[in-house]
Amino acid sequence: xxxxxxxxxxxxxxxxxxxxxxxxxxxxxxxxxxxxxxxxxxxxxxxxxxxxxxxxxxxxxxxxxxxxxxxxxxxxxxxxxxxxxxxxxxxxxxxxxxxxxxxxxxxxxxxxxxxxxxxxxxxxxxxxxxxxxxxxxxxxxxxxxxxxxxxxxxxxxxxxxxxxxxxxxxxxxxxxxxxxxxxxxxxxxxxxxxxxxxxxxxxxxxxxxxxxxxxxxxxxxxxxxxxxxxxxxxxxxxxxxxxxxxxxxxxxxxxxxxxxxxxxxxxxxxxxxxxxxxxxxxxxxxxxxxxxxxxxxxxxxxxxxxxxxxxx
Amino acid sequence: xxxxxxxxxxxxxxxxxxxxxxxxxxxxxxxxxxxxxxxxxxxxxxxxxxxxxxxxxxxxxxxxxxxxxxxxxxxxxxxxxxxxxxxxxxxxxxxxxxxxxxxxxxxxxxxxxxxxxxxxxxxxxxxxxxxxxxxxxxxxxxxxxxxxxxxxxxxxxxxxxxxxxxxxxxxxxxxxxxxxxxxxxxxxxxxxxxxxxxxxxxxxxxxxxxxxxxxxxxxxxxxxxxxxxxxxxxxxxxxxxxxxxxxxxxxxxxxxxxxxxxxxxxxxxxxxxxxxxxxxxxxxxxxxxxxxxxxxxxxxxxxxxxxxxxxx
Numbered sequence: 256x257x258x259x260x261x262x263x264x265x266x267x268x269x270x271x272x273x274x275x276x277x278x279x280x281x282x283x284x285x286x287x288x289x290x291x292x293x294x295x296x297x298x299x300x301x302x303x304x305x306x307x308x309x310x311x312x313x314x315x316x317x318x319x320x321x322x323x324x325x326x327x328x329x330x331x332x333x334x335x336x337x338x339x340x341x342x343x344x345x346x347x348x349x350x351x352x353x354x355x356x357x358x359x360x361x362x363x364x365x366x367x368x369x370x371x372x373x374x375x376x377x378x379x380x381x382x383x384x385x386x387x388x389x390x391x392x393x394x395x396x397x398x399x400x401x402x403x404x405x406x407x408x409x410x411x412x413x414x415x416x417x418x419x420x421x422x423x424x425x426x427x428x429x430x431x432x433x434x435x436x437x438x439x440x441x442x443x444x445x446x447x448x449x450x451x452x453x454x455x456x457x458x459x460x461x462x463x464x465x466x467x468x469x470x471x472x473x474x475x476x477x478x479x480x481x482x483x484x485x486x487x488x489x490x491x492x493x494x495x496x497x498x499x500x501x502x503x504x505x506x507x508x509x510x511x512x513x514x515x516x517x518x519x520x521x522x523x524x525x526x527x528x529x530x531x532x533x534x535x536x537x538x539x540x541x542x543x544x545x546x547x548x549x550x551x552x553x554x555x556x557x558x559x560x561x562x563x564x565x566x567x
Numbered sequence: 568x569x570x571x572x573x574x575x576x577x578x579x580x581x582x583x584x585x586x587x588x589x590x591x592x593x594x595x596x597x598x599x600x601x602x603x604x605x606x607x608x609x610x611x612x613x614x615x616x617x618x619x620x621x622x623x624x625x626x627x628x629x630x631x632x633x634x635x636x637x638x639x640x641x642x643x644x645x646x647x648x649x650x651x652x653x654x655x656x657x658x659x660x661x662x663x664x665x666x667x668x669x670x671x672x673x674x675x676x677x678x679x680x681x682x683x684x685x686x687x688x689x690x691x692x693x694x695x696x697x698x699x700x701x702x703x704x705x706x707x708x709x710x711x712x713x714x715x716x717x718x719x720x721x722x723x724x725x726x727x728x729x730x731x732x733x734x735x736x737x738x739x740x741x742x743x744x745x746x747x748x749x750x751x752x753x754x755x756x757x758x759x760x761x762x763x764x765x766x767x768x769x770x771x772x773x774x775x776x777x778x779x780x781x782x783x784x785x786x787x788x789x790x791x792x793x794x795x796x797x798x799x800x801x802x803x804x805x806x807x808x809x810x811x812x813x814x815x816x817x818x819x820x821x822x823x824x825x826x827x828x829x830x831x832x833x834x835x836x837x838x839x840x841x842x843x844x845x846x847x848x849x850x851x852x853x854x855x856x857x858x859x860x861x862x863x864x865x866x867x868x869x870x871x872x873x874x875x876x877x878x879x
Contacts, residue, residue: 298653380695383657
């Protein structure tokens with residue numbers, strides 16, 4: 256089998272999918288796209304590197320899924336509708352079976368969200384996947400980090416800490432935890448539905464407290480989080496609070512949405528959670544100040560062992 | 568000095584530049600952009616890896632320049648106006664001086680073309696730079712690969728073979744050749760002015776014959792190129808034709824535009840070349856068929872030693 260770069264691109268092109276607004280997809284010098292009138296563009300770029308963002312032994316299809324999921328999560332955090340993406344693949348060598356597995360995961364998630372792969376390139380090097388995703392949003396409807404106000408409730412979707420607990424138990428984590436690490440669920444529909452409700456939002460990728468800190472800095476506010484309120488999965492609930500709390504508060508890789516909203520919206524958010532089948536949990540409040548404090552069950556300040564993941 | 572990821576991002580953000588249509592740049596989950604009404608988007612993604620796309624000893628500022636230049640060259644080949652880009656940087660470690668040098672080169676070229684860095688990320692790993700560039704074009708004005716017609720002239724901008732000759736003479740190439748390898752000039756203005764003139768176009772990155780082959784396949788035509796007509800720089804002209812011809816015809820890394828146009832446009836193209844100060848050379852013609860043939864000075868078929876660069 257000839258495994259030259261052009262065959263590889265042709266192989267990817269044949270599986271890339273279709274949208275009516277893609278005038279030219281993979282195969283020219285660049286893609287040509289027709290954005291709908293009156294929409295703004297939302298653009299994000301996130302890279303996954305082997306051994307840094309996923310264990311080396313992760314299945315190809317899970318790597319494909321996750322490399323798109325982390326970008327869709329950023330679009331979700333902006334309230335955007337996914338539209339198009341590019342994929343820059345650095346591969347240590349030619350491995351058609353690996354590539355097919357990778358595309359299985361990547362494209363399954365792409366199709367689920369109507370996002371089409373329109374370009375990219377392949378280079379030889381250590382395994383790394385750089386994705387740029389482009390979404391669409393109506394003017395004034397984007398969810399930003401800088402709109403939180405003192406008195407807002409702080410909410411989070413889904414459950415926290417599962418991915419961190421899976422890494423802790425590596426290489427043999429319980430399947431339910433491992434699924435959260437390998438195949439995070441970007442909260443795309445939730446993000447779009449939060450427009451007009453949330454004052455500020457972001458996705459939880461580096462750990463709740465670290466990410467909420469970014470939101471608070473952007474909004475010039477502080478926050479108080481009640482540790483006992485952090486949503487916990489059945490799989491994680493078997494762990495007791497000291498260890499579990501650190502995974503939930505600062506573990507990272509959750510890809511849930513954290514957002515703030517007026518207490519007036521509590522009922523609307525409960526209805527939205529029920530409609531989407533996505534748990535939404537009120538975990539604290541925005542306050543005047545500039546610090547994010549976590550409170551334990553006695554109301555005392557609680558400090559996690561580490562304050563979020565940084566790559567450097 | 569604290570060299571955490573967030574400081575690194577803050578450092579890049581402070582230097583990223585401004586455009587009125589960037590509603591939110593670096594710093595939120597994603598950038599928020601306001602495209603002008605009635606335009607199409609042109610999107611391309613190209614990665615540079617150390618040791619593959621540039622010699623390991625290349626200066627940081629030249630790597631920065633080149634990583635954007637190869638993407639701008641793709642926008643140029645579509646006739647697009649550059650607008651926004653993302654940058655995914657894989658760095659082996661923290662090196663603020665290297666990063667500043669990289670940004671010097673990247674942002675100097677960005678500013679020259681009015682393109683603004685709106686997002687991206689940094690990861691730890693072997694040096695690699697993945698850029699996605701987004702441009703704008705009026706409907707129907709994009710230069711594609713699939714419009715060449717039998718009877719068209721084949722043109723190329725600038726000169727060919729300099730970068731390949733520089734690599735051949737590595738690590739001590741003549742400065743003029745090395746400049747072409749390290750700091751290619753994307754032909755952005757030329758590309759935009761070719762709308763309405765060129766029938767088909769692409770940029771020469773993998774070698775003239777290989778790239779022209781892509782254009783011919785997309786257009787279902789063949790081409791004849793006269794080797795003696797390939798434009799040569801003063802620095803390269805000191806080499807005689809057998810070696811020089813291979814660099815010019817199949818060396819790669821030229822980042823010139825190759826395009827086809829009706830013979831009726833010869834005068835208009837001569838005037839455009841003079842106006843832009845960019846040499847445009849007629850190097851052959853499009854013919855019926857499906858092959859790209861290079862002819863030597865006697866009119867005989869000529870075969871380069873290698874038919875273009877592939878990464879796999």
